[in-house]
Amino acid sequence: MRLNEVEYNHAQPVEGYGPGFFRIGGQVIEGPVITGAEGPQRWGGFEDTAPLLALAGEIDVLFVGTGTEIAHLPDDLDRQLQEAGIAAEPMSSPAACRTYNVLLSEGRRIALAMIPV
Template structure:
């Protein structure tokens, strides 16, 4: 089996996650986060749509990590992002982290809004 090293360039991958925390580019963060290739900041959850709307035209897809299990996205939240042209992919947080990293390594314009596990 041949393994390839992943090169993220200057991007900041999600290196780990666990109950209530994320490790991104060597730093540990607590609580819900918004992660892009070069930034990590706190996110207020589904009530914080305004922060996500700033990504209109800047990302191809926004992964929504719903915590430990895949769950429904509030309709108003989904509608607001879709009206702004932001495609979303809801999934469990662990899957959102892994998928974010794969697309990040491909140089894609991605972001992840993550609720902790």
């Protein structure tokens, strides 16, 4: 078996999460978070569309953790992301964290926006 060292650059895997927080790159962030190539940053939730739309052309897919349970994205957010050419995949936040970490380790152009559990 051959092992390859993964270089995340500024992107860091999600190391953990709990009620109201995420741990990314050793940093605990409370509340909603966006993370990707530029590293983690606080996010204002589904109404805060600007940082998500700024990802247009930079990523191939945006995973959206909707909290404890999977939920549809708000129609306005979904429409804006589609118009910007951003493929969004809503899923529960735990599933989004796992999927993000796997694809990040493969060097994919991805980002993650998530609501805490």
